[in-house]
Amino acid sequence: MKQKFSMMDATSRDDFKTYGGLILVFILVSILSVAGMLNSQMKGLLVPLCVYAIMAISLNLVVGILGELSIGHAGFMCVGAFASAFFSKVTVGSMPDLLRFIIAIIIGGIVAGIFGFLIGIPVLRLRGDYLAIVTLAFGEIIKNIINVLYVGRDANGFHFSITSANDLGMDLTTGEIIINGPQGITGTPKDSTFAIAFIVLMIALIVVLNLIHSRDGRAIMSVRDNAIAAESVGINITKYKLIAFTISAVIAGFAGALYAHNLATLIATPARFGYNMSIMFLVFVVLGGIGSTRGSIIAAVVLTLIPEVLRFMANYRMLIYSIVLIVIMLINWSPSVKGWLDKHVYSNIPFLSKIRAKEGN
């Protein structure tokens, strides 16, 4: 009976290493920032870094833990971003900023979660790659819908239109346009700070890791490993797929809320919420080692930093970026490179070899 307790300790100890490592990085970066050792470009990157790390955690839950493919995760981020920015625009000034921002983040999560749930109900009943197709479509459609959405508020209440701002029939002297079609939302309060973004990141991480090491998490992973066997031992496949996917969407909504409150103007452009973004998140997850939450976060941070750090060699940075991608891919997936590293690198560094042994297989 002693073994099983050591097991529980081992997994939680591993989780706490991840938490501890992240907190250490946070403290270090905060000190550097206060000491003025970060340039403005790096400072500006801190919130997006957290946002991307949260997206990596979120997508890893679907791709790595549930074993379904979502290639429209930026869509959930987009929904969360607009829902929270809309709330902030409407309520700004009516309550303390911090409280309003916290509620905005929660609203971003809930709205994205509702979308995740609604998409999941029909699609997750099916077996196969349907989720990939539907999320891909969702990511593209949601962007287009927001681009033709006009919402304004005046003394008479809210006005909606999907044709133009003029059709809102608003009294512009008493009200303002909140969502202005392709111009999006302007003037969202810039509430996102590195500290808050980091706290949300930690919450997302704790939620996902605790979920993975629980009864529900085991059920979710059993569906990934063998759906037929999972059913045969009484696991409700659709239910657990829905739980995982909805939680993932909620977390993506949090990320969207942080993202929205870091921008002066929120527009649903392809560059921000398009297909390429979704694929970038997928790259984080795949290169981080599918299923490894810690790896996803590291990949998100490294792959976001590289193009920025290399900005001074503008012409070559995408070249170097692509080389880094290939190298990481080789390290992660090629058995011969893995074997070589184990033999010549990790075995010589006790700390690393311990981690390798744990992650092993």
Next chain:
Amino acid sequence: MALLEINNLGIQFGGLRAVDDFKLTIEKGELYGLIGPNGAGKTTVFNLLTGEYKPNEGVIKLDGQDITGKRPIDINRAGIARTFQNIRLFKKLTVLDNVKVGLHNQYHYSTAVSILRLPKYYQVEKAMNERAMELLKVFGLDTDADKILASNLPYGQQRKLEIARALATNPKLLLLDEPAAGMNPNETQELMDTIKYIQKHFDMTILLIEHDMKLVSGICEKLTVLNFGRILTQGDTKTVLANPEVIKAYLGDD
């Protein structure tokens, strides 16, 4: 009352009647064998019993309860657990976690409890660990069960783990689909002992499909022989195996 009662069961795939007019009665505590040449429809019967396929006709009753055409999860909850011909483990989970997935419906705490790590999480997990280790001990799989991934177990132990996982769901009836497939004579002998032990120790009713005649004649109390989707004969193991029709079905004419 019999534990399992199947009457007039049939399923058709296109023009092929894979199983036709299938009858079976198993009393509580029996060790029952389902045999027949390749393609006779044995696994199809299992798939019908576990809800993987929906029968076109017939009635399946477990402990008096009609379970015909129900979903696999409902049938498992009603009390039927199975193993698979081609092993289906949760490969990337540990040995212990595989069994804990089997315990899923007997130990409960909510998603919120797991995310917030409330005291109930630790209580229930502890109980699950104890129960799972108990089961694994029966199969000699308890060493390092929390560290070894299911996919890293040797073949024979993977088969045993599958049985342990099925037992974890606390079934009334255990279905074993070719448990000795791919095993050497030593492993088969060990498996026979294990199956006997399960029958006694857990007071379990077992229905198994098997090609290994040594295993079948060694442990099965009764047999049903299928051929081309229809019952050739059923009854006591000795009588059935002495039946010339059965020998003909297996070895062919002359």
